[in-house]
Amino acid sequence: MKKILIYDHDRTFCLRLAEWVDKNKFEVRYSDDHKVARKLIANGLFDIIVIYVSCLLCDGMRLATDILDLRPTTPVLCALDKDDNALLIRLIQKGATDYIDKRFINRKNFNLLVSRIVPDKESREELYEYQGTQYRECISKAKMFAPLIAPLTIFGESGVGKSVIARRIFNDSHIFNKVFVSAKCSLMDVASAPEQLVGTGSRKSPGLFEQAFNGTLFFDEIGDMPLAAQAILSHAIEDGVYYPVGLSNPVRFNARIITSSSKD
Template sequence: MTDNRYPDFGVLLVDDEPSYLRSLSIALERAGITHLQRCEDPRRVMEILAREPIGLVTLDLTMPHLSGEALLARIVEEHPDVGVIVISGMNQVETAVDCIKNGAFDYFVKTDEQRRLIEGIKRAIRLQELKLENQALRQRFLDDTLEHPEAFAPIITADKGMRAVFQYLESVAPSRQPLLICGESGVGKELVARAVHRLSGRPGPLVSVNVAGLDDNVFADTLFGHQRGAFTGADQARAGMIEQAAEGTLFLDEIGDLSLASQVKLLRLLQEGEYYPLGSDRPKRLNARIVVATHRDLHAKQQAGDFRKDLYYRLRTHQVLIPPLRRRKPDLPLLLDHFLAEAAEELGKAVPSYPPELPVLLANYDFPGNIRELRAMAFDAMSLHRSRMLSMEAFKRAIEQGGGQAPAAEARERPVFAPDAPLPTLHEVADLLVGEAMRRAEGNQSLAARLLGISQPALSKRLKRRRQGDGDPL
């Protein structure tokens, strides 16, 4: 059975006043902090810390038998990973400074506004979560292990960069903080979101919403739901996607296309942890983990004023970038085999063999549509397949239609000549270009000629001249 208390570690409330412990517990539970333990006797604190997975302690300073200052010193010395928030009945600046110097995370006075104290405890919990996630991530990188490789089984890859992404996702999956998944269209961001949901162990469902093109009213109704009579045509109440994703994960795709008005609503949801269905004046708690994805450059959008800076920083508490397929060329044969087998099963055909030149052809294409584009190519080729050997014509046609060019910004940034070296001669450039084309085509003249944009006879003639020592340019 999954334990759905928040946070994953316990929060120990220490105070010799039972009434104060009771009121603080109620306030914290209303704020969604439910993994609580209470202790009225400071002499039992160290025993509890040794026995229970406590991550944060709120500590009263003035208590019988053992003072808060002495207890703080023992906690810092024996349990340095446990955060401590001091709550005192006296507003003494010198005492507060001493507590912070001695290792306390924060200091509050009991007469302070309770909302300020709750926000301070929330802040301490978030920092503890980040610290634990960083420790887990560091250990995974050192061990180079995946604890739950089965969660990533639908993602076909042998790329080391993707393995590092998986290790990071294992560390942050249990967190309740938002996760931002970035990457070009077609790289498999939704598959990553599904993996994160499986790893989180959350008992609720994964609910996916593509927010691109939703105006503000539709966005609010989709996420928050509405009460009966909230607007014309609202004949009955409807639960929003947030409620449908309760105890699970809400995946918001194409978040970079969200309107500014809707961004305000999403920011308030993340900050307050509650929302109002349309037509209702009673708030509901957010009980789902928020995962968002975009192919947009959110940093550039927020600098241009098209995306709120506060929402951007709230969303990128955890962030992962999925590399494009052109940077995962070793994955091409794996993906090709997978998609051909998938297409063959769907079309009721036997899985064909393919020419050894096909992976070489694909490796020299930039795949602007990424994995989605490769899948479409494989299915198109299988639909036309008749003989035992798969034809390359469908792939060649798709590559010609795609243009085979890298994204313009990336092509502009790619250095061609070293700025501090002399330019090569035209003869030298021609020889270097032919040599590189033959290397990329793995010696196949037909593919090399296609890469150079010339006919195969012209390339053959050029190669013959090179062998004879003639350096005429192409």
């Protein structure tokens, strides 16, 4: 059974999310104590963690940062109760998977989001049936590419579900039990983008390449990736190695690359 951790000082909100989650698929834990939450995460692997990052009482932002450093491959879903684009950009650059707005979230949207982030066979089929005919045809076509190890680019207009297609390809691949790391290229800072990819050679600051080792690395809107980072990515794909900041010896690169783009 998959595990989900909900971190918030608002017990009512925790209980509401816990009630929404399918008890046959998830074991739910929740906490409002930073030390307790860190201990839970250290002692047991969670498939997804929901953190109320706007909470000053339980210092959700600090926990989110700690978790993204401690377990960079674990999906972190950030909960907010106000518009804060600067905070969202910081969290997504750090490695957060997605976010929810506590003011507007409902059962259907929450479960659909969770099923996309932590899919299983049943939830994948539910999502598949939910979509229209054209979308299902696209999914069927994507299955043909799932067994391949070659880099793949998904073209389509913004908002049509390219990230969902990428997840589907990953779920149907032979490495579905490995990690899936997603990065939004439009949020990459020009100066720090190369370091985001290769890391610093320190376990405390792994880059996206290291986080996705043996798994799948998805770049959303690859055309928005800074040129310096594009050059590093191209070199890693072609030569199979990269150089973390501060290290002179090459590090092996081994991740399936999927990208999306709304531009030619």
